[in-house]
């Protein structure tokens with residue numbers, strides 16, 4: 001469904017992605033792990049075209065996305081959701097407005113229908129009672145759950161998560177991970193960058209280890225966590241355990 | 242020399258037309274300033290030199306020269322070219338002057354909105370235009386309100402400089418009456434009263450708006 005071919009990205013002189021090949025299949029949960037600075041966020045941001053890359057291509061549902069084609073990018077973005085480390089909720093809108101903004105403004109959905117659907121997704125993340133609250137009144141865990149509902153409301157093919165629990169107090173991590181586990185169970189296609197190794201082991205269909213802009217090793221959680229083949233993977237895992 | 246308190250009451254009604262003129266000049270000057278300011282702010286932020294260079298130059302000139310000079314300059318040039326009357330010149334001058342300052346206020350407010358807001362909007366598939374209109378600007382306006390209120394008060398007081406091009410607003414009225422009845426202090430006091438009245442209304446109004454906005458959601 002999402003195919004990344006020989007992706008290379010520079011920030012000026014800094015070679016950040018050095019040739020990434022990755023395919024994400026429908027209903028697959030791909031978890032990307034790796035040290036800070038290895039290029040995980042940049043990779044996700046390239047998939048959402050928030051960063052421009054210099055080489056390679058990204059194919060979504062058989063279509064090669066042209067980075068210069070604004071219309072094509074917007075269309076693609078409306079079908080691939082993104083959840084950010086710092087939530088990025090719209091502070092001037094209520095929880096429900098945050099969730100229905102995309103469907104109404106991007107898909108042209110009628111207000112009434114969007115509200116009905118928005119409530120559905122708020123219910124799914126357990127925040128139906130907060131629909132009139134503003135983001136500033138929510139805990140970090142609640143904010144991230146609203147952000148997930150906002151992504152879900154676009155009825156995306158896939159959702160990209162960039163360290164969705166890294167900005168949360170430890171006691172709030174669980175509620176967000178549990179929502180994500182439900183999504184995985186329901187067959188949502190997800191690409192998740194995380195440092196939560198227990199969670200990765202539990203929900204990932206495939207674990208991808210990145211280092212210095214390259215995919216070093218990938219496989220099932222058992223393969224990568226229990227018997228990593230590459231020395232770099234072994235030393236990374238021994239450090240995070 | 243004695244201060245004639247009774248004259249304050251006696252001459253008060255003579256100031257009403259001037260008080261109205263001050264409102265008209267200030268109001269249209271501010272409206273023009275906001276429109277110019279918003280356009281200039283976007284031009285200034287733009288990465289394209291065709292937009293940002295003229296915006297920079299405009300702000301550079303206006304902020305680097307006195308308002309009185311700008312008023313006189315526009316008065317003489319517009320009168321020559323378009324046959325503008327003094328009133329129009331005064332409004333244009335005040336608008337152009339405030340536009341530069343308001344542009345900087347808007348620019349600061351827009352740039353203070355976290356890039357994550359734009360990214361979140363774009364990642365939903367919103368166009369740049371929509372993201373600006375629906376996500377960035379409402380937050381930027383809110384952030385700009387205290388500075389805007391301040392600038393509006395300055396604009397209101399600055400409208401007194403229109404007296405230099407024969408606009409019979411409060412200050413010129415006071416000077417003319419004072420020169421003929423020899424009660425200059427009293428006449429200036431009446432003008433001051435009107436200015437204080439107006440600026441108090443502005444201050445109160447903006448305070449109300451701030452309170453209302455901070456009640457609905459976060460800052």
Ligand SMILES: Nc1ncnc2c1ncn2[C@@H]1O[C@H](COP(=O)(O)OP(=O)(O)O)[C@@H](O)[C@H]1O
Pocket residue numbers: 011014016034035036037038039040041042043
């Ligand atoms: N906007 C940017 N400009 C310049 N360098 C950047 C930018 N964003 C990230 N980088 C650099 O790219 C590298 C990869 O960053 P990132 O993708 O954020 O890594 P990760 O998410 O794995 O921690 C780092 O060296 C980082 O400093």
Ligand SMILES: [Mg+2]
Pocket residue numbers: 040041042163
């Ligand atoms: Mg990162």
